[in-house]
Amino acid sequence: MKIKKVELESVAAKPNQYPEEGLVEIALAGRSNVGKSSLINTLINRNNFARTSSQPGKTQTINFYNINGEFRIVDLPGYGYAKVSMADRQRWANMIETYLTSRKSLKEVVLLLDIRHEPGEHDKMMYDWIKSFGYSGYIIATKADKISKGQWQKHAGIIKKKLEVSNTDLIIPFSAAKKLNVDKVWEKLGSILELVE
Template sequence: MKIRKVELEAVAAKPIQYPEEGLTEIALAGRSNVGKSSLINALINRNNFARTSGQPGKTQTINFYNINGDFRIVDLPGYGYAKVSVTERQRWAEMIEKYLTSRESLKEVVLLLDIRHEPGEHDKMMYDWIKSFGYKGYIIATKADKISKGQWQKYTNIIKKKLGVTNNDLIIPFSAAKKLNVEKVWETVGSILELQDEHADLDRIKPEEE
């Protein structure tokens, strides 16, 4: 995909701060420090556009990135970071849940996992939630440059077994540092957007057919 324009359209802690509904939104979910911001930077080929930090739990807002004026990538706060108060973790959880359950523009939720580690309890809960709401269940397995390519299958099989993933093609090994599988992720984004275009076309046709 050719990137013409990228804009951090909104930094939101509550729904009143969200951008207007309308553009298709693809949300990125995952544990703190799993690499959501790094993924965004790699996709748009900019080093520090999406704010990254070596400190887990840094993203405390929902960040809406407008891509070419065509769709949004939405960076959700990371979950599972223990070194904050229970109250603060609860606030983040409520912020994420409110967006995920109320946002009409949200069309897909992609789960990011560190390929090197077996998914934990929070990852399992998030993946089950994603599937229960009818989303496809795409997983981007980050930091794939930290293991040899020959081991990718072994580690993706662990993810598949732990989460109950039924299709190997839904798991994409990825590295922001080495730009591994950037095109594969863009293909996935493209397929999500094409599916939404098809649904929109059907919605426009239905009234005439009836």
């Protein structure tokens, strides 16, 4: 996809701060520090547009990125970071749930996982939740440059088994650092947008 214009349209903590309904939205869910901001920056070919942080748990809002005035990528707060207080974690969980259950423009939720690690309890809960709402169950397996390409299939198999993913084709190994499989991610996002049109 040719990126002509990108705008951080809204930084929201509650529904009255969301942008107007209308444009198709694809949300990114995942643990803190899994690489959601890095994915967004790589997709739009900008270095620091979506702010990355070395401190997990920094994204405490839902960030709406308007791409070409055609659709939005929505960055959800990261979950599962132990050093954040229970009250904060509950607040973020409520924030995510409110968005996911009330937003009419939301057409797909994509889960990001670190390809190197077996999915944890929070990942399983999130994936089950995504599937229970009828979404496809796409997974972007980040940090794929940290293991050899020959290991991708093995690690994708671990993710598939742990989360009970119906088809390995739903799992896309990806690396922001080496720009691996950027085209495959865009292909998947494009297919989601085409289904909606």
